Amino acid sequence: MNIETNPVETVIAALREFLGERLSTNASIREQHAKGEDANPPVLPDAVAFVEKTEEVSRVLRLCNTHGVPVVPFGAGTSLEGHVVPVRKGISLDLSRMNAILEVNAEDMDCLVEPGVSRHQLNDYLRDQGLFFPVDPGAHCSLGGMVATRASGTNAVRYGTMKEATLGLEVVLADGRVIQTGGRTRKAANGYDLTRLFVGSEGTLGVVTKIRLRLHGIPEATSAAVCQFDSLAAAVETTIMVMQAGIPVARIELADADQMRASIAYSKLDFQPQPTLFLEFHGSPAGVKEQAEAVEAIAADMGGKGFAWAHDAEARNKLWKARHDAWWAANALYPGCRGITTDVCVPISKLAEAIVGAKEDAVAMGQNTCIVGHVGDGNFHCVILFPEGDPKGLERAWELDRKIVARGLALGGTCSGEHGVGLGKREFLAQEHGQDVLDVMLSLKATLDPKGILNPGKMFPGN
Amino acid sequence: MNIETNPVETVIAALREFLGERLSTNASIREQHAKGEDANPPVLPDAVAFVEKTEEVSRVLRLCNTHGVPVVPFGAGTSLEGHVVPVRKGISLDLSRMNAILEVNAEDMDCLVEPGVSRHQLNDYLRDQGLFFPVDPGAHCSLGGMVATRASGTNAVRYGTMKEATLGLEVVLADGRVIQTGGRTRKAANGYDLTRLFVGSEGTLGVVTKIRLRLHGIPEATSAAVCQFDSLAAAVETTIMVMQAGIPVARIELADADQMRASIAYSKLDFQPQPTLFLEFHGSPAGVKEQAEAVEAIAADMGGKGFAWAHDAEARNKLWKARHDAWWAANALYPGCRGITTDVCVPISKLAEAIVGAKEDAVAMGQNTCIVGHVGDGNFHCVILFPEGDPKGLERAWELDRKIVARGLALGGTCSGEHGVGLGKREFLAQEHGQDVLDVMLSLKATLDPKGILNPGKMFPGN
Numbered sequence: 001m002n003i004e005t006n007p008v009e010t011v012i013a014a015l016r017e018f019l020g021e022r023l024s025t026n027a028s029i030r031e032q033h034a035k036g037e038d039a040n041p042p043v044l045p046d047a048v049a050f051v052e053k054t055e056e057v058s059r060v061l062r063l064c065n066t067h068g069v070p071v072v073p074f075g076a077g078t079s080l081e082g083h084v085v086p087v088r089k090g091i092s093l094d095l096s097r098m099n100a101i102l103e104v105n106a107e108d109m110d111c112l113v114e115p116g117v118s119r120h121q122l123n124d125y126l127r128d129q130g131l132f133f134p135v136d137p138g139a140h141c142s143l144g145g146m147v148a149t150r151a152s153g154t155n156a157v158r159y160g161t162m163k164e165a166t167l168g169l170e171v172v173l174a175d176g177r178v179i180q181t182g183g184r185t186r187k188a189a190n191g192y193d194l195t196r197l198f199v200g201s202e203g204t205l206g207v208v209t210k211i212r213l214r215l216h217g218i219p220e221a222t223s224a225a226v227c228q229f230d231s232l233a234a235a236v237e238t239t240i241m242v243m244q245a246g247i248p249v250a251r252i253e254l255a256d257a258d259q260m261r262a263s264i265a266y267s268k269l270d271f272q273p274q275p276t277l278f279l280e281f282h283g284s285p286a287g288v289k290e291q292a293e294a295v296e297a298i299a300a301d302m303g304g305k306g307f308a309w310a311h312d313a314e315a316r317n318k319l320w321k322a323r324h325d326a327w328w329a330a331n332a333l334y335p336g337c338r339g340i341t342t343d344v345c346v347p348i349s350k351l352a353e354a355i356v357g358a359k360e361d362a363v364a365m366g367q368n369t370c371i372v373g374h375v376g377d378g379n380f381h382c383v384i385l386f387p388e389g390d391p392k393g394l395e396r397a398w399e400l401d402r403k404i405v406a407r408g409l410a411l412g413g414t415c416s417g418e419h420g421v422g423l424g425k426r427e428f429l430a431q432e433h434g435q436d437v438l439d440v441m442l443s444l445k446a447t448l449d450p451k452g453i454l455n456p457g458k459m460f461p462g463n
Numbered sequence: 464m465n466i467e468t469n470p471v472e473t474v475i476a477a478l479r480e481f482l483g484e485r486l487s488t489n490a491s492i493r494e495q496h497a498k499g500e501d502a503n504p505p506v507l508p509d510a511v512a513f514v515e516k517t518e519e520v521s522r523v524l525r526l527c528n529t530h531g532v533p534v535v536p537f538g539a540g541t542s543l544e545g546h547v548v549p550v551r552k553g554i555s556l557d558l559s560r561m562n563a564i565l566e567v568n569a570e571d572m573d574c575l576v577e578p579g580v581s582r583h584q585l586n587d588y589l590r591d592q593g594l595f596f597p598v599d600p601g602a603h604c605s606l607g608g609m610v611a612t613r614a615s616g617t618n619a620v621r622y623g624t625m626k627e628a629t630l631g632l633e634v635v636l637a638d639g640r641v642i643q644t645g646g647r648t649r650k651a652a653n654g655y656d657l658t659r660l661f662v663g664s665e666g667t668l669g670v671v672t673k674i675r676l677r678l679h680g681i682p683e684a685t686s687a688a689v690c691q692f693d694s695l696a697a698a699v700e701t702t703i704m705v706m707q708a709g710i711p712v713a714r715i716e717l718a719d720a721d722q723m724r725a726s727i728a729y730s731k732l733d734f735q736p737q738p739t740l741f742l743e744f745h746g747s748p749a750g751v752k753e754q755a756e757a758v759e760a761i762a763a764d765m766g767g768k769g770f771a772w773a774h775d776a777e778a779r780n781k782l783w784k785a786r787h788d789a790w791w792a793a794n795a796l797y798p799g800c801r802g803i804t805t806d807v808c809v810p811i812s813k814l815a816e817a818i819v820g821a822k823e824d825a826v827a828m829g830q831n832t833c834i835v836g837h838v839g840d841g842n843f844h845c846v847i848l849f850p851e852g853d854p855k856g857l858e859r860a861w862e863l864d865r866k867i868v869a870r871g872l873a874l875g876g877t878c879s880g881e882h883g884v885g886l887g888k889r890e891f892l893a894q895e896h897g898q899d900v901l902d903v904m905l906s907l908k909a910t911l912d913p914k915g916i917l918n919p920g921k922m923f924p925g926n
Contacts, residue, residue: 107707107812150652161650163659164627179899185808186840187624188877189613189663191884191892191922192904196626196659200652217709244570246680287750345648349570377649414651421654429654436642440911441655447910448903459654 007067008046008090014063015049015091022050033072033092036079037139037327039340039394040423043085045072045092052097054170054178054209061207061453062176064091070456073203075116075142080327080341081422083149083202087457093207095144101125102210109215110167110184115144115208122213131215134159137418138324144208149420150200154323157243157376158250158282159216161418166199170210174449182212197444202420203455205448219282222250223292224310224319227299228274232256232359232371235275236352238295238302239375243348247294251280252376253323256359259330259370259383266329267322277304277375278323280316323372330370330383337368337385340397340424344408345379345417354411358382358404367400379417421459430461470530471509471553477526478512478554485513496535496555499542500602500790502803502857503886506548508535508555515560517633517641517672524670524916525639527554533919536666538578538605543790543804544885546612546665550920556670558607564588565673572678573630573647578607578671585676594678597622600881601787607671612883613663617786620706620839621713621745622679624881629662633673637912645675660907665883666918668911682745685713686755687773687782690762691737695719695822695834698738699815701758701765702838706811710757714743715839716786719822722793722833722846729792730785740767740838741786743779786835793833793846800831800848803860806888807871808842808880817874821845821867830863842880884922893924 015023024030025047034042046069051057064071070090077084086092099116106129113122118140122133135146137153145151147169152161159165168182171194182188182195198206229235239252254277255263261273279295281288296307310316322329331338346354355371362369362382373380384400386393405415405428415421415428430438442460445452478486487493488510497505509532514520527534533553540547549555562579569592576585581603585596598609600616608614610632615624622628631645634657645651645658661669692698702715717740718726724736742758744751759770773779785792794801809817818834825832825845836843847863849856868878868891878884878891893901905923908915 105810105812107703108810109707110810150650150656152650152652156650160627163650163656164623173903177899179903180897181900183877184810184875185842185877185880186811187613187615187619187626187808187842187880189615189806189879189881189883190877190888190895191663191900192668192907193613193626193659193663194900194903196656197907200654200656205655219709240570244572246682284750284753286753287747290747290749343652345650347568347571347573347647348649349568379648379650412647414646414648414653416652417648417650418652420652425653432653434643436640437644437654437657440636440642440657443910444655444660444907447906 007069011063011067011069011091012047015060018059019049019056024048033074033094034085036077036082036084038080038082038424039338040082040085043087043089045086046089048092048094050094050097054172057093057172057207057209058176058178060091060093061172061174064453065174065176065451068451068453070453072455073148073207075145076118076140078139078141078145079422080419081424083420083422083458085423087423096142098209104129106131108184109217110212111215112210112212113143115142115211117143119143119146126215130218132218133213134216135162135165138327143211147199147208147211148202150418152374152377152418154251154253154374156374157252158248163196163199165214166195166211167214168212169195169198169208171198171206171208173206174451174454184212200420202422202459204445204459205454221285221288222280222282222316223288224280224316225292226271226308226319227277227279227304228272229302229304230274232275233352233356234302235277236355236375238277238299238304240348240351241298242295243376245294245298247291249279249291249295249376250282251278253278254373254375254380255326256371259326259372262329262333262370263322263326266332267325269322278319326372327383330385333370334368334385336387338388339383339385340401342382342401342404343416343419344405344413345377346408346411346413348378350411350413351375351378354408354413355380357407361403362400365396365400367396377417423458426459426461470532474526474530474532474554475510478523481522482512482519487511496537496557497548499540499545499547501543501545501887502801503545503548506550506552508549509552511555511557513557513560517635520556520635520670520672521639521641523554523556524635524637527916528637528639528914531914531916533916535918536611536670538608539581539603541602541604541608542885543882544887546883546885546921548886550886559605561672567592569594571647572680573675574678575673575675576606578605578674580606582606582609589678593681595681596676597679598625598628601790606674610662610671610674611665613881615837615840615881617714617716617837619837620715621711626659626662628677629658629674630677631675632658632661632671634661634669634671636669637914637917647675663883665885665922667908667922668917684748684751685743685745685779686751687743687779688755689734689771689782690740690742690767691735692765692767693737695738696815696819697765697767698740699818699838701740701762701767703811703814704761705758706839708757708761710754712742712754712758712839713745714741716741717836717838717843718789719834722789722835725792725796725833726785726789729795730788732785741782789835790846793848796833797831797848799850801851802846802848803864805845805864805867806879806882807867807876808840809871809874809876811841813874813876814838814841817871817876818843820870824866825863828859828863830859840880886921889922889924
């Protein structure tokens with residue numbers, strides 16, 4: 001047997017030479033790297049490479065590029081769109097051990113971290129310095145994964161997404177070259193914005209090995225509140241009015257009655273199973289009070305029932321923990337069921353139509369759903385529940401997903417506000433962007449990854 | 464004579480067919496398109512094409528691409544870095560007649576404009592709806608030019624730059640294809656961020672024909688103030704402390720004593736020729752008061768002499784008009800002299816060192832300079848004055864420019880915060896980014912503009 005006819009074996013042998021035990025073909029390790037938190041069928045990688053530094057990433061990519069072997073970056077494995085599934089097999093590149101916080105420049109409010117650092121880890125580290133990193137998806141995700149998917153979450157309405165938060169990157173290209181993009185300044189007009197090209201590229205253009213992030217001062221005052229409504233429309237309309245009034249809420253999150261039912265059960269919340277807004281205000285004590293009063297007045301006009309305040313940190317943490325556990329709560333609502341989730345984002349003026357329409361579609365199909373939303377950004381997730389392991393149930397769930405996305409696109413929205421395209425949203429991309437845009441994206445992909453080794457099968461239809 | 468041996472003549476003849484009088488080879492028209500506001504030697508284009516719609520831009524590019532004729536987009540001609548100089552001649556593509564405001568969606572706070580719309584025109588149009596567009600360079604520039612250079616200006620410290628302000632674009636590619644990037648949502652994770660790739664690409668990757676911009680509500684309360692200091696260092700240190708305290712100033716602008724001397728003369732200002740901060744606060748009446756008091760306390764600690772308040776719109780407008788005229792004021796300070804300008808941006812903690820060092824270098828060289836700065840972003844301009852038409856004077860000015868940039872880069876900064884690379888900053892790019900990064904940028908350029916017809920000779924050294 002000519003070993004060159006089996007490029008994967010060649011690569012594995014070469015990787016083992018410099019990674020030793022950190023190159024694993026163990027079955028259970030491969031199983032752990034076969035899927036994320038989504039419902040896509042798992043695929044085992046041929047091997048898992050646990051890298052610890054940039055030079056190793058560079059060597060792995062150079063080798064895989066030479067031999068045409070796929071590389072799928074893996075962080076915390078919390079993707080909801082199949083990003084980490086090695087659909088063409090090859091090497092799962094586990095970056096979780098690259099989890100050092102390399103620099104914190106408190107006076108410039110920036111930091112430099114490795115991609116395996118989690119947002120929890122970073123915020124625990126920063127707290128003593130009066131700083132925080134605001135981008136806050138629900139999951140226990142890695143910052144590398146958040147860069148890859150252009151993640152956002154509850155605080156984005158005030159502080160922006162990973163697009164705004166990322167000042168610069170170290171990226172290993174497909175051929176092993178290591179480049180530094182961006183820099184430490186708040187702004188620059190110094191050539192093409194490579195940082196933004198890699199943010200949201202889902203591991204298809206390069207592997208991120210260092211991330212420079214913009215930080216924020218912990219606000220002097222923080223206050224959270226919960227307001228419940230009789231109808232989904234009233235909760236959404238309240239959000240629209242708050243945003244249009246320009247009130248700088250730090251968080252404004254929606255849960256529909258079904259999601260509340262799930263979260264009350266899962267997180268032991270003391271609320272009614274009704275459409276609910278979760279709010280947070282940041283600023284000076286006077287500023288927070290002013291914002292809260294303005295929102296309370298709007299909510300009252302829309303029939304919102306009282307504000308339940310969570311002034312102290314413990315009560316707030318319980319509230320946001322419940323919000324962050326919404327995905328798991330929804331998945332636990334019906335025994336034997338699990339969910340897929342939509343990620344539609346629309347212009348704020350279309351939000352009521354998009355959300356109420358999604359719920360109506362679900363009801364018409366007799367499909368159980370829970371809706372949560374980063375509604376200040378026009379983004380919501382409809383978790384569609386189906387009997388686990390039932391292919392017909394999954395197909396029906398996808399059918400509802402397609403309806404909800406189609407309405408979102410018709411309203412000037414996007415199929416993905418924050419989860420990324422991955423496997424799950426590929427089919428919508430041509431419809432959303434048009435073929436010429438896809439062609440441009442594919443030409444960039446071909447330029448930076450001519451052999452197509454980087455996370456193949458993702459993002460593009462038919463890729 | 465074989466007409467195919469003269470591609471420019473071929474293109475001009477073909478353009479005239481569908482543009483008629485709007486294709487001009489008139490000498491004075493060509494002279495008007497030979498330079499911006501910078502000191503680079505003018506170069507006459509072979510012809511100027513005044514386009515009025517996207518389809519015309521597409522036809523121009525398709526023709527020029529077929530025949531390998533350079534195309535240099537031209538908006539308001541206010542570039543400070545030679546962007547509009549047709550150094551390889553060819554067609555100057557004048558987009559100033561594409562100046563329609565196509566949509567304003569007040570409820571979503573976005574708008575769609577053509578590239579020839581100026582920021583003044585847009586803000587005049589928006590005022591009645593309680594909205595404004597914050598990005599605010601001094602010049603009477605076009606929004607297309609602002610996209611091209613990733614412009615920012617005085618409000619960027621609070622509202623961000625064109626990077627944050629641009630939601631989406633219509634772009635004509637070198638081969639005439641028309642693509643739509645981005646969208647109307649506040650966020651998206653739906654493929655590569657093509658919008659950010661074109662923002663700041665300086666006309667080298669495509670020609671922008673429509674721009675979707677994010678708008679903001681006119682703040683309930685606005686207040687401006689001026690504070691003067693005995694030393695440049697004290698003014699800069701005050702800025703640093705304001706930023707580190709997280710006070711959300713809308714504007715914090717520096718003028719050094721020489722710039723104040725120039726502006727007092729040019730704009731009839733009633734201040735002393737001393738280092739000065741110009742400030743503006745946006746928010747609720749209480750919020751503005753709170754911010755202003757906090758800044759006033761910091762300034763007083765640093766020896767700042769009293770706050771001169773400009774509460775009413777007329778006084779504020781006079782102040783900001785003077786700030787916007789700083790470039791012209793500096794150029795008028797010494798009869799027979801004109802200026803070139805640096806555009807260094809550094810991390811805020813390094814700002815005092817960068818600015819004070821720049822002034823010391825200037826003094827040591829006996830070079831007249833005026834310094835202004837968007838100091839909240841760590842960005843400052845040192846206007847270096849030299850006798851107009853004196854090549855040795857210009858060479859000495861460039862020498863000082865190089866010193867100031869070198870210090871900025873050594874402090875972790877960039878050669879350009881907002882003016883772009885153009886002709887003037889090309890030489891710094893390899894030093895700032897490294898050759899691998901330049902190679903990646905050049906590979907993207909080659910992918911989207913394989914024949915190199917789009918604004919050739921700009922951005923890249925030796926390009």
